[in-house]
Amino acid sequence: MKIEARIFEFIAIFFILMGIIYTISTYFYRTGVEWAGAACLFFAGGLSILAGTYFRFVARRVEIRPEDYEEAEVEDGAGELGFFSPHSYWPILIAGFAALFALGFATGNLWFAIAIALGLVGSVAGLVFEYHVGPEKH
Template sequence: MKIEARLFEVLTVFFFGASIIYGISSGLSSKNVEWVGVTGMVMTGGLTLIIGTYFRFVARRVDIRPEDYEEAEVEDGAGELGFFSPGSWWPIAMAASAALIGVAMATTNFWLVAVGAVAIIATVGGLVMEYHVGPEKH
């Protein structure tokens, strides 16, 4: 996880630096600073800072992975990575619910946003509980 943390920390520095340069250059080229771009880049830097900080905290708690040391071979990462459901339809339903919210927001149908939010909650619950209920339960 140290590599991922370092990647997002570098991105954080880049976005904050780019927002400063963008603010200065847009202020010099026109009458005033173009604040939408500066705000967007600062917020992007903040998001990468949050993700990088999370990865840094997680890196302290997990064992060293093959990706974290230089002398690792490809076969060091072999083995089971986790359980992934091969035939789950819930991700498609979640994507459809998210698309419904997007279309509802684009067309300013706020009642449909509420329907989409309920659909998102239901589909996420279905995905999480997929192997805890029904005939697949052990």
């Protein structure tokens, strides 16, 4: 995870530097700063810092992976990668609600988009808690 953290931190540095350069260059070569591009670059840098910080914190909690040391062989990473639900209908609902939300937002039907967003949140919660079994079920 340290490699991923470094990658996102370098991307954040790049976006912030490009944001500074872009802001200065639009100030001197136009009648003023072009704020839309500058805000996008700085926000992209902020999101990269967010992802890099997450990977940095996770790297402290997990054991060392084969990707984290240079002498690793391909077969060191073999094995089970995780659990994936074979017969879940929640991803279909999430995709449907996301498409309807995008359609409502793009056409300007904001009440429709807000109502569909609640369905989207509910279906994501259903996916997350699909295999959650409380202590009374054991």
